[in-house]
Amino acid sequence: MSNLKPAIGSQRVLLLLPTAKDAEITVRLFDENGFESHICHNLDELCEEVHLGAGAVVIAEERLLDDADGLVERMLREQAAWSDLPVIILTLPSEINLRALDGWHQSANVTLVRRPLQIALFLSVIRSRLSDRLRQYTVRDLVETLDKRGREFRQLADSMPQMVFAADRRGRLEYLNHRASAYLGVSLEEARRLQWTEAIHPDDADDAQAKWRRSIDGGVTFQCEVRVRDVRTNRYRWHLARALPIYDETGVIARWFGTGTDIHQQKLTEQKLSAALERAAAAGAAKSEFVANMSHEIRTPMTSILGYAELLEEKEQDPEKLQFLSIIRQNGAFLLEIINDILDLSKIEAGKLEITPERFELATFVHEIHSLMQVRAAESGVRFGVEFEGPVPETLRSDPKRLRQVLVNLVGNALKFTKDGAVRLVVSHRGNQVVFDVIDTGIGMTEEQVAQLFQPFHQADASVTRRFGGTGLGLAISHRLALMLGGEISVVSEAGAGSTFTLKLDAGPSPMRSAIPGPTDNGDQPSVRLKKACRLLVVDDRRDIRFLAGRILSGAGAEVEYAENGYEAVQLVESQLATQTQPDLVLLDMQMPTMDGYQAAAELRSMGYKKPIIALTADAMQGDMDRCLSSGCNAYLSKPIETEKMLRMINEHLSPNGNA
Known part of the structure; x- marks a missing residue:
């Protein structure tokens, strides 16, 4: 059998990746590990290259889902009977399309690999699928001459480390190689009288039988990972069981040819990697939660530091003291820049930082x-x-x-x-x-x-x-x-x-x-004052924040009421609704004991409060407003509070065209 050689390109990996940069990196990685590869630039080129010979296809999820004409699906469906081209799909971190991609398992030899890639696991998958593809080409040559070279086939099969079997059109065994006979502990005659699922772990039997029935009914390749009992040790080991339908000259399935490849160590490695990924995901979630909490714990006191420094500057005349207060504010702003940098880096690493063009x-x-x-x-x-x-x-x-x-x-x-x-x-x-x-x-x-x-x-x-x-x-x-x-x-x-x-x-x-105007100087913006006779409710569990916000708002001409938590605010507004004396606007902290701002906003809306609610939040990890808005708030301000920005936002929502 030494004259059996795989077709040209049978070990070549075809690449259709998101960007040229991704393809360049992958080719370099494959070259370093001895894999032959070819970059495809579109789906048409990919399908053409498959017909020239391919060992596996690596395709990005977004490129596959763009296949509106079904080129890849049609190409796979039109493969020769012996061929079951391995397709490795590089999925995105989001699980939105996993259900759609999972359907490919029913009709193709598909392996889903999550991004970002675990390089060792990715290379292991490629190596395994190329080995499997090489066996397909060997099987092709063997099946084409099975009747003439049966003895040579059995010699080859018996020399293989995999379990090899042949079965009739209904799945009844016609052949077992030495490896299968020894591993299962039965002769071919004995195997013919047994149910093949008896050798499979009970937890895997139902899934294997369902896939086998689908393969028989649809005439498609059978593939299943199952645990098979070794009679020599009475222990189960993971195997990749595969069977290819062989058609007669009329196009009807005549028999099945299959293999069982020991993948026990690979499976254990995958399980360890999966457990490690779960631990990493849990650690990442804990890190995100810690950073969000850190943001709140730092930004809230920074609101007091910067706000009270600003209040003191308004009252102070001594140049030296004004210089000291300026230094406090400058260093506070510098500290906020550091906090923002840490939060941004965390959001980028967690994939939560969004770009809005x-x-x-x-x-x-x-x-x-x-x-x-x-x-x-x-x-x-x-x-x-x-x-x-x-x-x-x-x-x-x-x-x-x-x-x-x-x-x-x-x-x-x-x-x-x-x-x-x-x-x-x-x-x-x-x-x-x-x-x-x-x-x-x-x-x-x-x-x-x-x-x-x-x-x-x-x-x-x-x-x-x-x-x-x-x-x-x-x-x-x-x-x-x-x-x-x-x-x-x-x-x-x-x-x-x-x-x-x-x-x-x-x-x-x-x-x-061509003509670019120079920058304009609008001068100092006038101080912002609020609408006359407006009543505002400030809700915050920190007394210093309530006092600071109250001083700013009352100084801008507002009448201010206070509540220490969401429950107290809800009770106060509920009593005022009965007498039509409710506040014109509520400034609501989102992280408070007893009842937080999200719950309080929802309660206020449910009881009929229709005037503006502005969220005060130090949770910069959730800066997209979604949670604040979904709870009933009209807008939000990040701590530390910027006086001018807060007053302008309040004026906007108290304007005749606003909600007040």
Whole structure:
């Protein structure tokens, strides 16, 4: 049988992955592990390459679900009788489409592998499926000449480490190789008189019988992972049982040819990996909960620190004391930046940070960055300017909030590390990309420092942390956000000669604009006051927060009532509804003992309170408003409370067009 050779390409892995970058990484991984691979760019090319010969197909879930014409399904259905091409589907972390993908198990040799990939397990699956595919080609050659070369077939089968069997069209055994006979402890004659399910673990028998019936009824390949009893040890070991239907010249199933491959160690490894993944998921959930709680526990007292510092500034005339209060507020704001960085990194790692693209005016957006960072530049004594290099698109489709976060971080870093000179934000259009260059004349970096720049919690060296502070998270977050926005960040730097950080984003279709107006100075915004004769209810379990909010609101012209928790607020409003004296608006903390804000908002709505409810939350892990809105709130404010922002939001909801 040494002249039996697999067809050309029978061990080739075809790849149809989300991006060219994914395909490049996978090909390199396969090359390192001795796998032959070929990159396909679309479904048509994939199907064509399968006909040329393939050992397995690796396809991303989103590419498979885009197959509206059913090309892959039709290709698999039209395979030769001997062929059962392994298809490995790389699923997304979400379980939304698992039910749809699970249907493939009934009609194809499909293995689902979750992303992000566990490399060792992924390579093990590929190796196993290629081995299985090689046996299919061997089986093909054997089956085609079975009548003429029966003796050679039995010799080959008896030399195989797998259990090998042949059965008639109804599944009655016609042949067992030596391995099967020895493992099961029966001769062929004895096996013919027994039910084959007697050798299978009772917990696996029903599933195996159901799949076997479907295979007989549908004439499709039988495949099932079952535990089979070894009579020599009286113990069960996991096997992959497979049987291929063999058709006669009229197209009717004449017999079945099958194998049982010992996969016990692989199965145990998978179970261990699965348990490890479950533990990791539990640890990740615990981490997310801890970060959310940490956010609340830090943001709530920071509300008091910054708020009371602001109140003191309004009453203080002594320049030295005003300087001290300014330092308190600046360092409080710095601490909040660190908290936000940690929360953002946690959300990115947990896959909970969402990108919400929208179209916005590019020039206006850039000038807002200039206005925002000009204050920080003035404090640092560094010149900061914005330049437009040539025509740029009028609009850009991206997530402005996250893009602003990236650019503010890059400009802020440049200002922090520039003692003398200037920082420039240069916007240009190159090819089909909008390019943002942040150029500084600061301390610069060595090649070694640049290579480690985008790692979390890492700065150039320990002296940088001592001299300039920071956690080293900002650039790591900016790098990941840039990728999520469909762009990339690169850096060119020289120690002692400054740095240039470059952010590139796809521009998309948009008219070009040559004349870019300069930034406008709107001057100081006037202090916000509330509508006259408005009554507000502040609900918070922290006395200092209630007092702070009350001072701000009463100073803006409101009459203020207080409640210490959700239950007390519900009781108060219920009594006021009876006399039509309910508050015009409720400021409601969401994390309180006795009854939290979510329950309180729902109760207030159920009893008929229809006026605005604004949530006060320190839970930045849930910043998408969904939970607040679904409980009955109209809007939400994150702690620490920003006075002007709070007063403007209240005015909006008390306006004639609002809900009050």
